[in-house]
Amino acid sequence: MSEEFFFQLHTNVFYGLGASRRLGGFVRDRGFSRVLMLVDEGCAKHSAYFREIREIIELAAGSLHVEQLRGTEEPDYDYLDQVAGHARSLGDFELVLGIGGGSCMDMAKAVAMLLTNPGRGIDYRGFDKVRLHPVATVCVPTTAGTGSEVTINAVFTDKAERRKLGINGRFMNADWAVLDAEWTMSCPQDAALSSGMDAMTHALESFSCRQHNVLTRAYSKEAFRILYQNLPCLKDDPENRDRRQLLLLGSYLAAAGLFNSGSGVAGAFSYPLGAHFKVPHGIGGAIFLASVVEYNVERGYTDYAELLDLVECRPELDEREKSRRFALLLRELSDGLGVPRTLAKWGLARDKADQVAALMLPLQAAFDQNPVPFSAEEDAPRLLMKHLD
Numbered sequence: 001m002s003e004e005f006f007f008q009l010h011t012n013v014f015y016g017l018g019a020s021r022r023l024g025g026f027v028r029d030r031g032f033s034r035v036l037m038l039v040d041e042g043c044a045k046h047s048a049y050f051r052e053i054r055e056i057i058e059l060a061a062g063s064l065h066v067e068q069l070r071g072t073e074e075p076d077y078d079y080l081d082q083v084a085g086h087a088r089s090l091g092d093f094e095l096v097l098g099i100g101g102g103s104c105m106d107m108a109k110a111v112a113m114l115l116t117n118p119g120r121g122i123d124y125r126g127f128d129k130v131r132l133h134p135v136a137t138v139c140v141p142t143t144a145g146t147g148s149e150v151t152i153n154a155v156f157t158d159k160a161e162r163r164k165l166g167i168n169g170r171f172m173n174a175d176w177a178v179l180d181a182e183w184t185m186s187c188p189q190d191a192a193l194s195s196g197m198d199a200m201t202h203a204l205e206s207f208s209c210r211q212h213n214v215l216t217r218a219y220s221k222e223a224f225r226i227l228y229q230n231l232p233c234l235k236d237d238p239e240n241r242d243r244r245q246l247l248l249l250g251s252y253l254a255a256a257g258l259f260n261s262g263s264g265v266a267g268a269f270s271y272p273l274g275a276h277f278k279v280p281h282g283i284g285g286a287i288f289l290a291s292v293v294e295y296n297v298e299r300g301y302t303d304y305a306e307l308l309d310l311v312e313c314r315p316e317l318d319e320r321e322k323s324r325r326f327a328l329l330l331r332e333l334s335d336g337l338g339v340p341r342t343l344a345k346w347g348l349a350r351d352k353a354d355q356v357a358a359l360m361l362p363l364q365a366a367f368d369q370n371p372v373p374f375s376a377e378e379d380a381p382r383l384l385m386k387h388l389d
């Protein structure tokens with residue numbers, strides 16, 4: 001654990017079922033009269049709730065421009081420049097509203113930034129490159145998982161280099177987030193599961209990473225408890241709005257902990273798999289998550305006992321046994337939700353093992369965040385093989 005740390009949160013939150021209806025009053029009270037709305041095209045076309053909220057905001061703002069974003073897991077810098085260029089050509093906006101999954105929210109944050117900062121999106125790739133304060137931004141997640149509404153990251157793929165490296169750090173936060181499960185009710189089950197397990201990966205890797213601190217642990221532990229208890233509803237009780245609302249809370253807490261601490265092996269694996277083989281980010285991490293926890297437990301890591309205590313009362317077990325039990329519960333959750341154990345669905349089998357292992361070599365810095373040593377040369381290929389048929 002870090003003895004000295006810096007902890008930041010920049011995002012105000014509107015929380016609750018139907019909270020988006022408060023956006024009209026918010027826009028009016030703040031005097032925002034020129035609003036740009038970036039919305040996932042599926043949501044814009046099919047969601048009655050979107051039509052209702054759009055009307056509320058249009059009425060309050062006077063001028064609203066709606067831009068539909070194509071549904072893509074992996075937005076790239078070219079697409080960002082295209083959307084930002086169009087937004088620039090429309091004149092001055094006072095507020096950018098992003099409604100959609102992680103990609104849409106990342107796009108909203110980056111477009112808001114490019115409305116005040118010159119040049120192309122890729123000029124700001126990396127950390128703390130943004131100089132000028134972006135246009136005010138509201139993010140509204142329609143899936144519970146990425147936590148982009150609270151983080152200081154916007155992830156884009158560099159098509160030329162085939163790698164994901166986002167725009168991160170200063171000014172890359174939304175100013176407000178709306179956590180309202182009315183949006184998530186129409187999310188397809190596959191996408192909801194992938195996002196939900198993304199949040200679980202954030203919670204567990206933020207909890208266990210070497211850079212965790214007392215504040216990030218408060219976030220990651222509560223995130224884990226909420227996610228563990230409510231993720232099964234995506235299978236057995238998907239219409240339960242209260243539980244879907246809690247998933248948004250768990251996702252938010254997990255991401256708030258994550259960007260203030262660090263990540264880990266499973267999250268790191270998902271990036272090259274997404275950039276090269278189009279494995280969805282959430283599932284890409286989730287496939288490996290239980291195996292990473294088992295790996296850590298086998299090597300004597302026992303902090304997971306604290307997490308077991310949050311969901312099961314087992315006073316007869318010592319810390320080692322509790323950690324083993326935790327790994328088992330996580331495996332059961334993952335299997336119960338239908339997270340695949342292999343990458344076969346994305347055309348990845350043992351014949352591609354060397355190719356995929358090579359993509360993991362540059363990830364040693366991320367692997368170093370794991371609480372027990374994990375090497376890109378030996379441990380990564382070994383873990384990978386477990387998930388290739």
Ligand SMILES: [Fe+2]
Pocket residue numbers: 146198201202267281285
């Ligand atoms: Fe993630």
